[in-house]
Amino acid sequence: MAELTFPLPDLGEGLIEATVLEWLVAPGDQVERNQPLVEVETSKSAVELPSPQAGKVLRIHGEPGQSISVGQPLIVFDVPDDSAGIVGTVPKDEAPKRRVRLSAVLDED
Amino acid sequence: MTETTYAQSATGAEVHTTHIQEPRVLSMQQALNTALDEILASNTKALVFGEDVGHLGGVFRVTDGLQAKHGSSRVFDTPLAESGILGLAAGLAMAGFTPLPEVQFDGFAYPAINQIVCQIARLNYRSRGTMPMPITLRVPSFGGIRAPEHHGESLEALFAHVPGLKVVSPADPHQAYHLLRYAAASPDPVIFMEPKARYWQKAPVEAAPGDDLAGARIARHGRHLTLVAWGAMVARCLQVAELAAEDGIDVEVLDLRWLSPIDGVTLAESVGRTRRAVVVHEAPLTSGLGAEVAQLITASCFDTLRSPVERVTGFDVPYPSGDLEDEYVPNVDRILYGIQRVLEYKRG
Amino acid sequence: MEPLPAEELLGLYALMTEVRHLDRAAVAWQRQGIIPGYAPLLGQEAAQVGSGFAMDRTLDFAFPTYREMGVARALDVDMTGYMATHKASWHGGLYNPVTSRLAPIQAVVAGSVLHAVGWAHGQTLAGESGAALSYFGDGASSQGDVHEAMNFAAILRAPVVFFVQNNGWAISVPTEKQVAGGSVAARGAGYGIPGVTIDGNDIEAVVHTTRWALERARSGQGPVLIEALTYRRGPHSTADDPGRYRTLDEERESAGPDPMERLRDRILGAGIADMEALAGMEREAAAAVDQVRIKLTGLGTQPGAEMFNFVFQESTDSLNQQAEQWRKESDHD
Numbered sequence: 139m140a141e142l143t144f145p146l147p148d149l150g151e152g153l154i155e156a157t158v159l160e161w162l163v164a165p166g167d168q169v170e171r172n173q174p175l176v177e178v179e180t181s182k183s184a185v186e187l188p189s190p191q192a193g194k195v196l197r198i199h200g201e202p203g204q205s206i207s208v209g210q211p212l213i214v215f216d217v218p219d220d221s222a223g224i225v226g227t228v229p230k231d232e233a234p235k236r237r238v239r240l241s242a243v244l245d246e247d
Numbered sequence: 248m249t250e251t252t253y254a255q256s257a258t259g260a261e262v263h264t265t266h267i268q269e270p271r272v273l274s275m276q277q278a279l280n281t282a283l284d285e286i287l288a289s290n291t292k293a294l295v296f297g298e299d300v301g302h303l304g305g306v307f308r309v310t311d312g313l314q315a316k317h318g319s320s321r322v323f324d325t326p327l328a329e330s331g332i333l334g335l336a337a338g339l340a341m342a343g344f345t346p347l348p349e350v351q352f353d354g355f356a357y358p359a360i361n362q363i364v365c366q367i368a369r370l371n372y373r374s375r376g377t378m379p380m381p382i383t384l385r386v387p388s389f390g391g392i393r394a395p396e397h398h399g400e401s402l403e404a405l406f407a408h409v410p411g412l413k414v415v416s417p418a419d420p421h422q423a424y425h426l427l428r429y430a431a432a433s434p435d436p437v438i439f440m441e442p443k444a445r446y447w448q449k450a451p452v453e454a455a456p457g458d459d460l461a462g463a464r465i466a467r468h469g470r471h472l473t474l475v476a477w478g479a480m481v482a483r484c485l486q487v488a489e490l491a492a493e494d495g496i497d498v499e500v501l502d503l504r505w506l507s508p509i510d511g512v513t514l515a516e517s518v519g520r521t522r523r524a525v526v527v528h529e530a531p532l533t534s535g536l537g538a539e540v541a542q543l544i545t546a547s548c549f550d551t552l553r554s555p556v557e558r559v560t561g562f563d564v565p566y567p568s569g570d571l572e573d574e575y576v577p578n579v580d581r582i583l584y585g586i587q588r589v590l591e592y593k594r595g
Numbered sequence: 596m597e598p599l600p601a602e603e604l605l606g607l608y609a610l611m612t613e614v615r616h617l618d619r620a621a622v623a624w625q626r627q628g629i630i631p632g633y634a635p636l637l638g639q640e641a642a643q644v645g646s647g648f649a650m651d652r653t654l655d656f657a658f659p660t661y662r663e664m665g666v667a668r669a670l671d672v673d674m675t676g677y678m679a680t681h682k683a684s685w686h687g688g689l690y691n692p693v694t695s696r697l698a699p700i701q702a703v704v705a706g707s708v709l710h711a712v713g714w715a716h717g718q719t720l721a722g723e724s725g726a727a728l729s730y731f732g733d734g735a736s737s738q739g740d741v742h743e744a745m746n747f748a749a750i751l752r753a754p755v756v757f758f759v760q761n762n763g764w765a766i767s768v769p770t771e772k773q774v775a776g777g778s779v780a781a782r783g784a785g786y787g788i789p790g791v792t793i794d795g796n797d798i799e800a801v802v803h804t805t806r807w808a809l810e811r812a813r814s815g816q817g818p819v820l821i822e823a824l825t826y827r828r829g830p831h832s833t834a835d836d837p838g839r840y841r842t843l844d845e846e847r848e849s850a851g852p853d854p855m856e857r858l859r860d861r862i863l864g865a866g867i868a869d870m871e872a873l874a875g876m877e878r879e880a881a882a883a884v885d886q887v888r889i890k891l892t893g894l895g896t897q898p899g900a901e902m903f904n905f906v907f908q909e910s911t912d913s914l915n916q917q918a919e920q921w922r923k924e925s926d927h928d
Binding site: 298299301302303304306324326327328330331354355357358393394395396397398532533562563564565567568569570571572574575580581584 | 734738767896924
């Protein structure tokens with residue numbers, strides 16, 4: 139697995155930081171792209187930030203009331219570093235289970 | 248660290264070779280990505296194109312980052328039309344380019360069969376050698392990933408039956424890296440079948456190929472029996488060899504690599520020593536490449552064979568849905584049964 | 596365009612609600628490991644439910660790709676049987692395509708467009724009055740088979756309606772890099788087929804246009820090409836990451852109003868139903884989807900022998916021998 143960190147995005151109008159109001163997801167949650175992640179307050183307004191991707195939340199940054207600067211880490215996702223293709227699932231390389239035993243008398247002529 | 252040397256390609260394109268200098272542990276998708284990067288860097292006429300290979304980096308990320316590095320005129324997305332992709336490749340080859348098109352999945356090569364079989368495979372012949380087709384068609388192939396229909400098929404016998412095509416399948420990252428570079432340098436069309444079930448497992452890729460890439464290789468040495476396989480079945484046969492060793496049977500695993508042309512010399516050498524052979528493939532039994540391999544072995548080793556060559560293969564059914572995949576693809580038990588049949592065989 | 600009757604609007608809303616619930620649930624099921632993969636249709640509910648709803652199920656026949664869950668639901672297909680394809684039980688799904696009037700799900704885009712033309716011409720030859728409804732997307736429109744299908748259909752004057760859902764994206768490739776000239780519907784002119792572009796997120800427009808086209812086809816006036824403009828709000832499949840090729844801002848800008856919200860506002864605005872009634876539909880949809888989940892998780896694996904049983908109508912000795920060997924060597928009865 140690999141970590142993918144998303145920083146607090148530029149919320150526009152020259153704002154350089156935002157205050158965390160409430161986290162809407164917690165570490166361990168599987169979130170979907172576009173799902174609201176966190177409510178933050180800027181000097182202009184309170185906004186919900188949608189998730190830029192689907193994935194499992196590994197860590198979140200900032201307790202409610204703390205402020206985060208634009209570009210600082212906001213949330214870290216756990217992503218498989220061997221992510222599958224557009225369809226299908228990554229096969230597991232596990233030890234094979236066998237039922238069949240071989241029996242032979244090998245004459246080495 | 249890469250090294251650059253210069254040479255002149257068959258088509259006159261300026262070719263300078265860069266390649267890895269130290270062993271690296273890579274997945275097959277990374278090894279292929281590295282090879283494509285080096286091919287694009289070293290051959291100014293090389294082009295990578297297909298569905299979603301550009302910005303997205305391919306559905307298996309094999310072309311990840313190549314467009315950003317080499318530009319969108321050399322690495323580009325095409326419309327969703329496989330016949331178009333291969334027909335375009337033929338025309339580009341006529342214009343002196345080295346096309347490396349991708350068909351996204353095995354089953355999507357069927358819509359391109361007309362261009363592959365009727366055109367690409369024959370243009371060198373039709374033009375009396377004046378229009379070579381240095382095309383490497385990459386096809387994510389074979390099954391094992393619980394994918395939808397047409398995403399798990401084995402087309403090697405179909406391609407191998409077509410005069411004018413060469414067919415190769417790598418079994419691991421090292422093979423993938425070196426065979427793709429080798430295929431891209433070929434003046435003839437090569438169908439490059441990537442075993443998608445093996446895209447993610449990591450293994451060392453050495454700087455030197457280690458053997459003659461034009462033929463088969465011995466993946467594991469053994470004394471009693473030769474398992475012949477290619478693609479994802481090589482890893483399974485290596486597992487089987489370990490299991491057979493528990494029972495005192497020393498199995499050799501021969502990775503055929505080239506499915507056309509088949510390396511009959513290495514086959515004869517291996518089975519000449521072990522005197523027993525089982526061919527394993529995912530493709531259906533009837534008219535599969537196992538039959539061709541069995542004939543080559545029989546022709547060269549008839550006098551010393553202790554048993555007819557056995558085949559352990561998929562069945563003569565459409566590749567099934569994910570739930571039944573493990574019933575279809577040869578598993579260790581079915582391969583062990585095949586080995587047992589050969590071991591038990593009594594003449595007369 | 597006359598407004599649809601109130602009861603039809605409510606019926607459509609109930610269908611769309613269930614389709615959205617099932618679509619979202621299927622994504623969750625993939626995350627939970629219940630199904631290995633799924634191709635969401637989020638945003639295309641109006642185009643799919645509206646066109647399926649417009650069919651006469653006693654006469655017509657639909658030919659889907661792999662993203663037509665909304666059409667299937669509108670045709671009252673057994674949804675467990677439909678979703679079985681995504682559970683990897685059986686490639687074409689486990690519903691009965693003949694009685695469902697919906698051809699088996701299939702994965703090669705444009706693969707079934709010519710089948711629709713063939714089925715439609717069969718109606719003409721047999722003196723039947725059904726029409727075929729062929730579904731494909733902006734990506735599939737690049738395939739040569741689509742040209743052949745439209746040319747055949749026009750030459751044969753076949754009763755077929757080509758229903759293109761242009762959802763803006765073929766995996767990572769946007770329509771402007773897929774469809775030269777920018778319009779699939781415009782291509783109808785070259786074949787002498789009426790080509791109609793509609794707002795695929797306006798369910799009334801979808802129902803009206805599809806009904807008109809099907810009736811026109813059934814009455815012997817030949818094929819119609821409908822291009823329903825919509826938007827693939829979700830990923831291509833549950834393994835796709837759209838963040839690699841489009842931003843959330845671009846999605847918001849391009850997706851336009853949500854087709855569900857549009858129909859809800861239309862119903863509430865016209866006083867056809869109140870919020871409470873619509874909330875009841877949400878609960879019914881959730882319950883229906885829960886039933887699908889229960890049946891799907893209880894489905895089990897198809898018997899391995901079925902691999903062999905459906906290859907031919909009349910099996911062969913060689914295949915029977917292989918089935919026998921499979922029974923002997925596999926850990927199953």
